[in-house]
Amino acid sequence: MNPAARFDVLGLGNAIVDVIAETPDARIEALALAKGTMTLIDEARMHGLYEQMGPAVESSGGSCANTMAGLAGLGARAAYIGKVQNDQLGEVFRHDIRAVGVAFDSAPLQAGPPTARCLIWVTPDAQRTMTTYLGACVELGPADVDETTVQAAAITYLEGYLWDRPEAKAACLKAAEIAHASGRRVALSLSDPFCVDRWRDEFVTLIDRHVDIVIANQAEIISLYQADSFDQAAAEAARHCQLAALTRGAEGSLIVTGAERHAIAAAPITRVLDTTGAGDLYASGLLYGLSHGLPLPAAGRLASLAAAEVLGRYGARIEHSLAPLVAAAA
Amino acid sequence: MNPAARFDVLGLGNAIVDVIAETPDARIEALALAKGTMTLIDEARMHGLYEQMGPAVESSGGSCANTMAGLAGLGARAAYIGKVQNDQLGEVFRHDIRAVGVAFDSAPLQAGPPTARCLIWVTPDAQRTMTTYLGACVELGPADVDETTVQAAAITYLEGYLWDRPEAKAACLKAAEIAHASGRRVALSLSDPFCVDRWRDEFVTLIDRHVDIVIANQAEIISLYQADSFDQAAAEAARHCQLAALTRGAEGSLIVTGAERHAIAAAPITRVLDTTGAGDLYASGLLYGLSHGLPLPAAGRLASLAAAEVLGRYGARIEHSLAPLVAAAA
Numbered sequence: 001m002n003p004a005a006r007f008d009v010l011g012l013g014n015a016i017v018d019v020i021a022e023t024p025d026a027r028i029e030a031l032a033l034a035k036g037t038m039t040l041i042d043e044a045r046m047h048g049l050y051e052q053m054g055p056a057v058e059s060s061g062g063s064c065a066n067t068m069a070g071l072a073g074l075g076a077r078a079a080y081i082g083k084v085q086n087d088q089l090g091e092v093f094r095h096d097i098r099a100v101g102v103a104f105d106s107a108p109l110q111a112g113p114p115t116a117r118c119l120i121w122v123t124p125d126a127q128r129t130m131t132t133y134l135g136a137c138v139e140l141g142p143a144d145v146d147e148t149t150v151q152a153a154a155i156t157y158l159e160g161y162l163w164d165r166p167e168a169k170a171a172c173l174k175a176a177e178i179a180h181a182s183g184r185r186v187a188l189s190l191s192d193p194f195c196v197d198r199w200r201d202e203f204v205t206l207i208d209r210h211v212d213i214v215i216a217n218q219a220e221i222i223s224l225y226q227a228d229s230f231d232q233a234a235a236e237a238a239r240h241c242q243l244a245a246l247t248r249g250a251e252g253s254l255i256v257t258g259a260e261r262h263a264i265a266a267a268p269i270t271r272v273l274d275t276t277g278a279g280d281l282y283a284s285g286l287l288y289g290l291s292h293g294l295p296l297p298a299a300g301r302l303a304s305l306a307a308a309e310v311l312g313r314y315g316a317r318i319e320h321s322l323a324p325l326v327a328a329a330a
Numbered sequence: 331m332n333p334a335a336r337f338d339v340l341g342l343g344n345a346i347v348d349v350i351a352e353t354p355d356a357r358i359e360a361l362a363l364a365k366g367t368m369t370l371i372d373e374a375r376m377h378g379l380y381e382q383m384g385p386a387v388e389s390s391g392g393s394c395a396n397t398m399a400g401l402a403g404l405g406a407r408a409a410y411i412g413k414v415q416n417d418q419l420g421e422v423f424r425h426d427i428r429a430v431g432v433a434f435d436s437a438p439l440q441a442g443p444p445t446a447r448c449l450i451w452v453t454p455d456a457q458r459t460m461t462t463y464l465g466a467c468v469e470l471g472p473a474d475v476d477e478t479t480v481q482a483a484a485i486t487y488l489e490g491y492l493w494d495r496p497e498a499k500a501a502c503l504k505a506a507e508i509a510h511a512s513g514r515r516v517a518l519s520l521s522d523p524f525c526v527d528r529w530r531d532e533f534v535t536l537i538d539r540h541v542d543i544v545i546a547n548q549a550e551i552i553s554l555y556q557a558d559s560f561d562q563a564a565a566e567a568a569r570h571c572q573l574a575a576l577t578r579g580a581e582g583s584l585i586v587t588g589a590e591r592h593a594i595a596a597a598p599i600t601r602v603l604d605t606t607g608a609g610d611l612y613a614s615g616l617l618y619g620l621s622h623g624l625p626l627p628a629a630g631r632l633a634s635l636a637a638a639e640v641l642g643r644y645g646a647r648i649e650h651s652l653a654p655l656v657a658a659a660a
Contacts, residue, residue, distance in 0.1 A: 019422075021429075022649045055399070055426040055649055058388035069385070088418040088444070096385040099351075114418070319352045319385055 005184070007103070008076040008291035010153035012145070012175055013064025014137040014161050014168075015082030015106075016116040017089045020276070020314055021056040023121040028129055033121060038130040038192045040164060046133035049119055058089075059315040060096035061118055063191060063280050064159035066316040070284025070306055072101040073322035076291060079103040079149055081171075083140040089115035090136070096317070106144050109136045120276055122314065128276040134165070141167035142174045150178040154291045155213070157283070160191030163199040176210040185290075187213035189283060190220035197223055207241055213290065214244040215283050221246050245286050245303065247279060255286075255300050264300035267308035277316025282307040288326070302329035335514070337433070338406040338621035340483035342475070342505055343394025344467040344491050344498075345412030345436075346446040347419045350606070350644055351386040353451040358459055363451060368460040368522045370494060376463035379449055388419075389645040390426035391448055393521060393610050394489035396646040400614025400636055402431040403652035406621065409433040409479055411501075413470040419445035420466070426647070436474050439466045450606055452644065458606040464495070471497035472504045480508040484621045485543070487613070490521030490550075493529040506540040515620075517543035519613060520550035527553055537571055543620065544574040545613050551576050575616050575633065577609060585616075585630050594630030597638035607646025612637040618656070632659035 028035050031052060041049065060069075062082060071078040080097055084090030086108040093115060097104045116135040120128050140162070150156055156179040162168035176186045188203075188211045190196050196203060196216075203224060207214055214237065218230050221244070227233035230248065237244035238256040247253040252266040285306035289299020305325040309318055358365050361382060371379065390399075392412060401408040410427055414420030416438040423445060427434045446465040450458050470492070480486055486509040492498040506516045518533075518541045520526050526533060526546075533554060537544055544567065548560050551574070557563035560578065567574035568586040577583040582596040615636035619629020635655040639648055 050425060053425070053429065055390070055429045055647060056422075057645065058422060060385070092386075092388060095380060095383070099383065099385045315387065317385060 005154035006077070006152035007079045007149070007154065009068065009071055009155045009157055009287050010079045010081065010149055011064040011068040011157045011159070012081045012162060012172055013159035014062050014116060014134060015065060015084045015093050016062035016118045016132065016137070017093055018059045018061030018118050018120050018276070018315065019050070019053070019056045020059060020120045020122060021054045023054060023123055025123050027052070028121060028123060033129050033131065035123070035129045036127050037194055038132055038161070041131045041133050043133055043135070046117070046119065046131070049131055053119060053121070057314065058092065059317060060093050061316050063161060063189065064157060065097055066277050066280035067157065067283040067287070068102045069097060069100045069317050070281045070322065071288055073318055074284060074288045074306065074326055075323045076288050079153060081106050081144055081146070081149070083109065083136045083144065084115040085109045085113065085136040087114050089117060109139055112136065113138060122274045122276065126272040126275050128274060137168070138165050140165070140171055142171045145171050145175045145178070147178050150175050151182040151184070153179070153184060155185045155187050155287055157187040157189070157287060160189050160195050160199070160203070163195065163202065173210070180210070185212040186210055187215065187287060190214065190216040190224060193219040193223045196220050200224060204240070212242045214241040215286065216244065217247045217279055245300070247282055252304065253282070253300060255296050260296060262297050262300055264297065264304055267304040269308050269311050272311045274314045275311060277310040278307045280316055281310045281318070285325070285329070298329050302326060305329055335484035336407065336482035337409045337479070337484065339398065339401055339485045339487055339617050340409045340411065340479055341394040341398040341487045341489070342411045342492060342502055343392050343489035344446060344464060345395060345414045345423050346392040346448045346462065346467070347423055348389050348391035348448050348450050348606070348645065349380070349383070349386045350389060350450045350452060351384045353384060353453055355453050357382070358451055358453060363459050363461065365453070365459050366457050367524055368462055368491070371461045371463050373463055373465070376447070376449065376461070379461055383449060383451070387644065388422065389647060390423050391646050393491060393519065394487060395427055396607050396610035397487065397613040397617065398432045399427060399430045399647050400611045400652065401618055403648055404614060404618045404636065404656055405653045406618050409483060411436050411474055411476070411479070413439065413466045413474065414445045415439045415443065415466040417444050419447060439469055442466065443468060452604045452606065456602040456605050458604060467498070468495050469497070470495070470501055472501045475501050475504045475508070477508055480505050481512040481514070483509070483514060485515045485517050485617055487517040487519070487617060490519050490525050490529070490533070493525065493532060503540070510540070515542040516540055517545065517617060520544065520546040520554060523549040523553045526550050530554060534570070542572045544571040545616065546574065547577045547609055575630070577612055582634065583612065583630060585626050590626060592627050592630055594627065594634055597634040599638050599641050602641045604644045605641060607640040608637045610646055611640045615655070615659070628659050632656060635659055
């Protein structure tokens, strides 16, 4: 009925190359960027903003892809579905995710929009402001969801950002249906408070019908339930989600189910350089724990440790193995 | 006769995007790479090696371009001549060098080989091993050398690596002749001991006839003069070069002219992560000093400080201003 999983986690997300630059706050204001959040931009705006950007470094990104790379670093078996072009940045994305050991076989576009990129503006307070040109990602659709891969994954993880495109949304729903028909679990990241704002009702329905595990930060879960406080939002999450992991930056996180409630401390950090990827790596640790049957507090500790690992560096990926964290969290 | 210079330094070099990955020593050995040096590779070998490489980060590079970026960071007026394709990596290169304030107007190729990339393998001892696919760089030639730009630069700086291509060599000689006809100075980096080995006689002749300032590390200057020791090589340099700045890693550097000899200490460093770019930034500090009329010991100190700045990070460029170093070196 439910054979042993070949993958611990399969992720569906926007396949993006990050373009990361240090930026003074004054420039964020001058460019009227929404600090700390993600804004979708078209190609013309992307080129215009890039001209205003300081010298940058390129690094594979994409929220869900970062999570899968983190899972592989922890020693989990991860797979990824996402869309790049057959161009130089697409080659970079494909190389990096495969080089860490994530299975990635989505067919690249042979023409049309280029590989997506996210201009990430890192201010001296270590916050990151993201402006994303989706490019080839807009072509992700149900045809990219391979049934046998979904059936083979213990957890299928969906990136909330995918809701911004109808075809990608259809791909997510297809994957969720296959996963549940195969006795697997489905996880969802809410991705961004503005994204939640755009798709609140659909997310609530989706969580009711298709999602076993919700991962969100404080702003996202408050937005989802239009709550007045984090506590109220967490109570709603406990009522509506089978399991919700809610992050609060330096205040740690809260894991709630209908019956349990675990407050998880943030891992100690000496120096925060760039918060890019912290939420993504939190998800890596959590999904590792849930797919490996760890008790919830241990899964939460691993999530905190993985998040801390990425805060002291620029970018959202970690080159070295994260396997020692698994023992540290136990 | 010799109007005020519009640029402090104009650089000619191979325009390259670096692809940087941490690498265990065992992989360097397994791939039979020449540790600590630069090897030219063709496109097929580049793709083959890239598949063997771990997850990487992309950053604009190119020895001379790094030096020009460092000069701009120090507050100097720098210009650059180099060849990229009109592709995504070419856009990255153009963006980054312009974003730091370097004038860069070389026409990109519209077809043909893609923008050059250098796979940089950084081992745990912070050494970098470079494998370079020259791509579009092979199209750099005399037509790219704009006479008025050379005339407008107090110093024209040539990258020794350019000697590997006849057309690029011709471009260098054209630039050197224009510079001297305009009463300007010419500087040369020896780039790499293997590069010196390939072009020893031509470099000796070039230095005799066309070069005022030679920048080299210990291995390069020993190779140039086929000397038995650094001291012997330095004595040859003092005899044949108008001015030579010779670097020795942690042992600092030596600046010699026919009449002067200044030993310069290395700047203190807390943690060396990656030596990529240290020589390039040394050249930035030195050329800043020489183009701004600093006494040789102060120019050397600035060179050491600029080199130290890049050793504690991955990659060969520094995003923040280096202007405070100028005061520190005085």
